[in-house]
Amino acid sequence: MEFTTGARLEVRITPADVGKRVSVRRLTDACDRPARFTDAVGVLTSWDAGELRLTRRNGEVVRIAESAVVAAKVVPAAPARRRGPAASAAELTRVAARGWPPVVSERLGEWTLRASDGFTSRANSVLPTGDPGLPLDAALERVTRWYGERGLPALVQVATGAQDGGEALAAELDARGWEARRAALLQVGELAPVADAVSAGPGGAAVELARTVSAAWFSLYSRAGELTPAARTVLEGGPSVWLATVPGPDGAPAAIGRCVVDGRWAGFAAVEVAPDQRRRGLARAVMAALADRALAEGASAAYLQVEPDNAPALSLYAALGFTTHHAYHYRYRRTEE
Structure with a gap:
């Protein structure tokens, strides 16, 4: 009122x-x-x-x-800056973590332990951003116990190619039998060119934006199972979250996407297109609509995470101006599987 x-x-x-x-x-x-x-x-x-x-x-x-x-x-939106998204690994790590928040977290020195009932590795792994405040072996034992108490495997997210000590941590984990799994690339780009992208679909694509996750939206998400409270907390969490949907002819979503606006950064995730709706420019349309919304909120730079073997996504992101900033993967104890 x-x-x-x-x-x-x-x-x-x-x-x-x-x-x-x-x-x-x-x-x-x-x-x-x-x-x-x-x-x-x-x-x-x-x-x-x-x-x-x-x-x-x-x-x-x-x-x-x-x-x-x-x-x-x-008040009017701040004018969008169209300059490159220069950033340190530390800044990107903090921003990406805020954009995919866990249900519960706990600090261990400069490490963050994250848990979300198993919904995605990012929200159920350790984010090591410095010194854990304990000898490494003691820290890993604490990590293993913390995740075990929650019925989860102990995972550590390790960045490489970012000049932040990730390679050294990877070597220490190697020596202790922690094996690598699920690699990803963190890519960055200017936001304005993404907003300028035009859908190749017939007559353009009508993209609907919402703040909350619907059952229909979640049904197309690649990791979809049951829309649990934990999944909703992660997907709707972050400074300013938008969920995009392109309605399909049968009422089910033809495409979806997610964007979280955090200061100058806009983080894209969950960009999915229904198999029978592909090659119509719908992913581009979803990202353009989300980018336009993020520009209106004052963002100027963009980031996203993509698996290195996802050729179609890599091709799209390259066409929109994204380049790889650094890579990361997860480490786990083989004996726990």
Whole structure:
């Protein structure tokens, strides 16, 4: 509900404005100084349980109590930058992790243990971004026990080619019998060319965007089984998530996709096309619609993860300007299988 708080200060946004760029003025109160006004500008990514959440262009999340808001309005989207997405491996790792959040996590020094009832390896593996704070053998024993308590195998995500110590960790795990499985490439590109892509489908493709995962959307997802609470938490989690669907002639989705906007980054995932709808440009149309939405929220760079043997996807992403930033894979103890 829109309401007025004074002669000049008005709150002109509602929960229906989630996904838009807004400016919010709030009253802060500290015990050691008088109350004062502060402003925040960003994408309104949620408004639930009396709290607004804004995501700034740099990825910072600002949480504001609804009761503290004294003025707010929708503001024009920040102009999209069309420069290359230079980034460090550390930045990309943090962004990609926020874009695919686990159900539960726990810190072990600078490692993050993630679990989501087995839904995807990314959400059920260790993310090692530094020193675990323990000798490696002790850390691995802690990892194995933590995942065992949750009925999951112990997996460690290891980046290579990123100059962040991943090769050294891989060598240490090799020496301890942790074997490699499921490699992937993390690719980056400019966002604007993706938004400029035009569907090759007859008359173009009508792409519908939503904030939540429907049963129909999930039915086309390649890892689909049952839409569990854990799967929903992962797929709907992140700073600003959009789910795309191209309706098919029989009512079932012809194509789907997911994008999470986090500051200057837009992360693409779950781009799938029904087998009988392929070669019509639907994947390109889905990505273009999601990219256009991300540009409107101020993003300028894009990333995605793709398996190295997925030739059709690699061809599409190369045509859209994506290149490989680094690779990663998972390590596991063979005796656990």
